[in-house]
Amino acid sequence: MTAPYLTFLDAEGLAREGIPDGWSFGMADRVRFAELDALNHVNNAAYLSWFEALRVHYVSAYGLSDYRPEDPELVLRDVACRYHAPMFLNERYIVTARTARYRRTSFTMEYAVFAETLRATGSAVIVCLARDGSGRAPLADAVVGAFRARDGAVPET
Amino acid sequence: MTAPYLTFLDAEGLAREGIPDGWSFGMADRVRFAELDALNHVNNAAYLSWFEALRVHYVSAYGLSDYRPEDPELVLRDVACRYHAPMFLNERYIVTARTARYRRTSFTMEYAVFAETLRATGSAVIVCLARDGSGRAPLADAVVGAFRARDGAVPET
Amino acid sequence: MTAPYLTFLDAEGLAREGIPDGWSFGMADRVRFAELDALNHVNNAAYLSWFEALRVHYVSAYGLSDYRPEDPELVLRDVACRYHAPMFLNERYIVTARTARYRRTSFTMEYAVFAETLRATGSAVIVCLARDGSGRAPLADAVVGAFRARDGAVPET
Amino acid sequence: MTAPYLTFLDAEGLAREGIPDGWSFGMADRVRFAELDALNHVNNAAYLSWFEALRVHYVSAYGLSDYRPEDPELVLRDVACRYHAPMFLNERYIVTARTARYRRTSFTMEYAVFAETLRATGSAVIVCLARDGSGRAPLADAVVGAFRARDGAVPET
Numbered sequence: 001m002t003a004p005y006l007t008f009l010d011a012e013g014l015a016r017e018g019i020p021d022g023w024s025f026g027m028a029d030r031v032r033f034a035e036l037d038a039l040n041h042v043n044n045a046a047y048l049s050w051f052e053a054l055r056v057h058y059v060s061a062y063g064l065s066d067y068r069p070e071d072p073e074l075v076l077r078d079v080a081c082r083y084h085a086p087m088f089l090n091e092r093y094i095v096t097a098r099t100a101r102y103r104r105t106s107f108t109m110e111y112a113v114f115a116e117t118l119r120a121t122g123s124a125v126i127v128c129l130a131r132d133g134s135g136r137a138p139l140a141d142a143v144v145g146a147f148r149a150r151d152g153a154v155p156e157t
Numbered sequence: 158m159t160a161p162y163l164t165f166l167d168a169e170g171l172a173r174e175g176i177p178d179g180w181s182f183g184m185a186d187r188v189r190f191a192e193l194d195a196l197n198h199v200n201n202a203a204y205l206s207w208f209e210a211l212r213v214h215y216v217s218a219y220g221l222s223d224y225r226p227e228d229p230e231l232v233l234r235d236v237a238c239r240y241h242a243p244m245f246l247n248e249r250y251i252v253t254a255r256t257a258r259y260r261r262t263s264f265t266m267e268y269a270v271f272a273e274t275l276r277a278t279g280s281a282v283i284v285c286l287a288r289d290g291s292g293r294a295p296l297a298d299a300v301v302g303a304f305r306a307r308d309g310a311v312p313e314t
Numbered sequence: 315m316t317a318p319y320l321t322f323l324d325a326e327g328l329a330r331e332g333i334p335d336g337w338s339f340g341m342a343d344r345v346r347f348a349e350l351d352a353l354n355h356v357n358n359a360a361y362l363s364w365f366e367a368l369r370v371h372y373v374s375a376y377g378l379s380d381y382r383p384e385d386p387e388l389v390l391r392d393v394a395c396r397y398h399a400p401m402f403l404n405e406r407y408i409v410t411a412r413t414a415r416y417r418r419t420s421f422t423m424e425y426a427v428f429a430e431t432l433r434a435t436g437s438a439v440i441v442c443l444a445r446d447g448s449g450r451a452p453l454a455d456a457v458v459g460a461f462r463a464r465d466g467a468v469p470e471t
Numbered sequence: 472m473t474a475p476y477l478t479f480l481d482a483e484g485l486a487r488e489g490i491p492d493g494w495s496f497g498m499a500d501r502v503r504f505a506e507l508d509a510l511n512h513v514n515n516a517a518y519l520s521w522f523e524a525l526r527v528h529y530v531s532a533y534g535l536s537d538y539r540p541e542d543p544e545l546v547l548r549d550v551a552c553r554y555h556a557p558m559f560l561n562e563r564y565i566v567t568a569r570t571a572r573y574r575r576t577s578f579t580m581e582y583a584v585f586a587e588t589l590r591a592t593g594s595a596v597i598v599c600l601a602r603d604g605s606g607r608a609p610l611a612d613a614v615v616g617a618f619r620a621r622d623g624a625v626p627e628t
């Protein structure tokens with residue numbers, strides 16, 4: 001099939017869409033009916049699912065995990081979301097993700113949702129565990145390198 | 158913004174994507190993480206939300222309702238779905254909709270989900286009510302005309 | 315913990331709640347905010363999730379599957395739902411399930427939702443597969459016996 | 472109907488269930504199949520829906536809003552959730568809510584999920600708006616009184 005489906009955007013593509021500097025991984029999408037709640041706008045939990053949907057692609061694109069048995073187990077430790085303005089049916093939006101800070105075995109991601117204006121921002125702390133149950137697993141150097149080079153991530157002290 | 162978001166497809170676009178004849182309204186999309194269940198495939202209820210998302214666009218495109226106060230109230234009376242084959246994370250698919258049969262105040266839609274192969278088919282019966290609470294509202298002639306011309310719908314006897 | 319959580323009901327318990335004869339497995343619950351859609355009533359797909367939640371308990375209670383590796387794989391082939399009347403926030407309801415008909419390797423369940431009045435009815439066809447991938451698995455005699463004794467199920471011809 | 476449905480718990484009821492001091496509003500529930508994700512545990516966004524379901528009852532019980540036209544509009548400004556331990560199908564849990572801090576036109580709620588052990592904690596900032604669009608609405612004295620008396624809330628400076 002050749003029709004465009006969900007569209008992933010890199011730094012250049014995001015810039016072309018008018019997204020502010022500082023983001024290099026995003027996805028263009030559209031509000032669906034099932035994401036609205038009884039107040040007729042996008043439900044607060046739906047934003048977390050948008051972050052999650054993008055995160056699944058992000059951890060693959062940055063070499064962290066394809067959810068194969070040999071990949072580290074990624075555990076969501078914390079999430080947060082700030083709602084700047086409501087969103088409505090059929091609105092087209094771009095959701096962005098980046099890693100802002102990293103430690104030896106965990107990292108902090110940031111998210112934003114843009115639809116002309118900024119609608120929501122969020123964050124998540126993700127911990128890497130070894131598959132053998134032996135505890136936390138260190139981030140691979142290549143992954144840290146991607147966090148730094150592509151997202152400008154800095155070590156957390 | 159200029160990036161492609163969700164992509165709607167007409168009869169020609171669907172044909173180009175290899176969808177069988179007989180469909181003239183569709184949408185290209187991709188399976189999201191939140192649509193999977195504990196069995197690791199798309200949950201049965203998610204397909205109904207796909208049909209619903211497309212139906213919202215369909216009733217607008219066919220002149221039936223934009224969910225304004227002056228539009229007839231559309232009430233879902235029946236739904237059904239047959240699962241032909243499971244669907245997995247990130248699969249790209251096309252969901253299609255058409256009206257197969259109509260009566261004076263109701264109509265029967267059909268749906269299908271294609272991802273190379275046929276994955277699911279469905280149907281829905283929708284009843285039109287007058288906004289003043291006076292009971293059922295007849296389908297406008299222009300709507301019936303669109304059902305017939307675009308979808309090949311036939312009167313139900 | 316001792317507080318009542320979700321309440322499961324047998325034939326006697328259902329009769330005491332005023333549910334019509336013919337049902338012997340049910341669950342009492344309450345409409346949650348997240349189950350409403352933008353039309354301010356329970357979304358059509360939420361009913362399928364209610365049926366599913368009850369089905370998971372049903373197949374365990376009737377000895378069919380606890381989703382262990384040695385249990386047959388249960389595949390949902392068809393679902394249908396008829397919406398009799400809308401449901402609203404906080405409404406208390408009872409959802410019921412039974413097996414109406416069975417074949418050698420599949421069975422047809424029926425569902426209903428009661429909140430004083432009948433709100434929805436549904437059905438599902440479930441197919442049993444062998445875990446070794448060798449194809450369909452026959453229903454165990456004890457399971458068929460439970461379908462017949464508890465639900466009055468009949469063989470489908 | 473007389474069967475127990477969802478069970479709401481006050482300070483005394485929560486204490487009886489072994490919930491730590493400091494909570495006086497809770498709800499007993501059970502993990503449903505639809506709340507699991509492909510990783511076979513409760514999805515991160517489902518916890519937000521649990522907080523929301525309880526919040527709807529809380530704002531009514533504390534005299535803040537029954538979502539009637541004359542009630543202030545409550546806008547969710549921020550949410551956060553920390554995941555302490557995963558949750559699985561059918562686990563029975565108690566979710567609790569309280570107001571920790573309040574300002575003139577907003578307040579900060581806290582949430583927790585207990586299932587023998589602590590599984591998640593969360594927070595939300597809620598802003599009150601006047602229905603006439605004139606801007607923020609002050610919390611009624613009776614509401615602040617309930618926050619203080621029932622939850623031990625303190626003014627935020």
